[in-house]
Amino acid sequence: MTQHRFIRLLSVPALLAALATAAPATAAPAAARSRPDAALRALDRAAVPLRSTGPSGAMHDLRPLGRMIGDARIVGLGEATHSSHEFFTMKHRVFRYLVREKGFRTFALEAPWSTGQRLDAYVLRGEGDPRQIMREEFQESYRLWNNREYLSLIHWMRDYNKDHPGDPVRFMGNDFGYSGPALYDTVTDWPRDHEPELLPELTALYRGLRPTTDVETYIKDYLAKPLAERKEMASRTARARRLLANLRPESGAERDRFDWILQDATAIDRTAEGYAFDFDDPEQRRAAMSYRDRVMAENTVWWQRKTGDRTLLSAHNAHVAYRTYDPEHYPRMQGDVIRELVGRDYLSVGFTFDRGSFNADGGDGTYRRFTVGPAAPGSNEHTLDRVRHRDYLLDQRTAAPAARDWLATARPTLSIGTVYPELSKFDIPLLPSHDVLIHLHRVTAAGLLPE
Numbered sequence: 001m002t003q004h005r006f007i008r009l010l011s012v013p014a015l016l017a018a019l020a021t022a023a024p025a026t027a028a029p030a031a032a033r034s035r036p037d038a039a040l041r042a043l044d045r046a047a048v049p050l051r052s053t054g055p056s057g058a059m060h061d062l063r064p065l066g067r068m069i070g071d072a073r074i075v076g077l078g079e080a081t082h083s084s085h086e087f088f089t090m091k092h093r094v095f096r097y098l099v100r101e102k103g104f105r106t107f108a109l110e111a112p113w114s115t116g117q118r119l120d121a122y123v124l125r126g127e128g129d130p131r132q133i134m135r136e137e138f139q140e141s142y143r144l145w146n147n148r149e150y151l152s153l154i155h156w157m158r159d160y161n162k163d164h165p166g167d168p169v170r171f172m173g174n175d176f177g178y179s180g181p182a183l184y185d186t187v188t189d190w191p192r193d194h195e196p197e198l199l200p201e202l203t204a205l206y207r208g209l210r211p212t213t214d215v216e217t218y219i220k221d222y223l224a225k226p227l228a229e230r231k232e233m234a235s236r237t238a239r240a241r242r243l244l245a246n247l248r249p250e251s252g253a254e255r256d257r258f259d260w261i262l263q264d265a266t267a268i269d270r271t272a273e274g275y276a277f278d279f280d281d282p283e284q285r286r287a288a289m290s291y292r293d294r295v296m297a298e299n300t301v302w303w304q305r306k307t308g309d310r311t312l313l314s315a316h317n318a319h320v321a322y323r324t325y326d327p328e329h330y331p332r333m334q335g336d337v338i339r340e341l342v343g344r345d346y347l348s349v350g351f352t353f354d355r356g357s358f359n360a361d362g363g364d365g366t367y368r369r370f371t372v373g374p375a376a377p378g379s380n381e382h383t384l385d386r387v388r389h390r391d392y393l394l395d396q397r398t399a400a401p402a403a404r405d406w407l408a409t410a411r412p413t414l415s416i417g418t419v420y421p422e423l424s425k426f427d428i429p430l431l432p433s434h435d436v437l438i439h440l441h442r443v444t445a446a447g448l449l450p451e
Helices: 003-009 030-034 036-046 060-069 085-102 113-125 130-137 140-145 148-163 181-194 196-205 215-224 227-245 252-274 282-307 334-345 380-384 401-407
Strands: 074-077 104-112 170-175 310-314 346-361 367-372 392-395 411-414 425-428 436-443
Touching (some): 036 401, 060 085, 085 436, 104 282, 113 148, 113 170, 113 181, 113 252, 130 148, 140 215, 227 252, 252 282, 346 411, 380 436
Parallel strands (some): 074 310, 074 346, 104 310
Antiparallel strands (some): 346 367, 392 436
């Protein structure tokens, strides 16, 4: 696998099987095989119908979801493809509801930390043009985020803040794939203003790292560097972070500002560290995957604790899940790390769907529309789509035993990331993976914006 192909797949849960074929399905327990109708009846009773997947209109049908979420501080809301309209609009709809009814204030996305800062500046203060920011930032493995659905969400967030200037909503990116030039400027501005004797050393440590090209070019050029050079760059960003971490601002206001600057330095270091793995070594690839999910989890928890905001975290089903689909090659998922860090303050919500369309890379670097379904017999989606409601919520924790037994069994399940048709189905037990499910009968491809 080339380094460029690795970064293109970095955000793809399907990478789990790029390294090895999926494990065979776990056989259903005898009780579950002998009582399929009992499981379906129990799923029927547990399912709560959804009125709509669109972000506007009445939201009374989401009140049961609010009760399922309870007092959770971080809610991971997944997606079964990386580019279907209904998954994105449903996230918009859920976020609106949680902001208005449950006090949530941050939307977190599987996107770089510095990208989140640019979009946060827009939703808070109207800085920049969101369409331009998205076009510039959502490149390479983040290309699918440059869509009309997320643009609509960001416009709504800005409009909300105009009406609620004293209690704003925020946007954050929790990933490490790119550290933009503004991060370097912010970090080096601190010693320039407070510890000028440290500036020459800090500037030398960051030499050659601050991006001067577009995102795609920077990532490709970075990964084309020899491994030894990438490791040397990571050693320099780590030294820069330690240099700053030794500083102790005196005043409370300065300490608060410095916390953010140190986090920016941490983001820079995590990008360099994330690209310092040997992607030609299977064990290093495994370590890189584990590193990425831990970084996303730690960034999300840091933000939630620092801001105090209840946070909706948007990522693929695989990333918000508690258990991995391929433990040999992808040891641990973001959702499990977050649960370790915050316990019951985290809740995982996964999506399933029966049929429909999505955008994906066809394996040649070109994004196109694909269509799948109806779900095949024996899959999780086939049974879930037989429930009497077209679209619905399901709290797996409180379902009847017959439903829980069925949900605990691994079956073929679609999990489509950036690349398709390869590596898009895994044997997944839904109950151990998520607390709540949202099942949609049909999805359509998201509206990608021009590059």
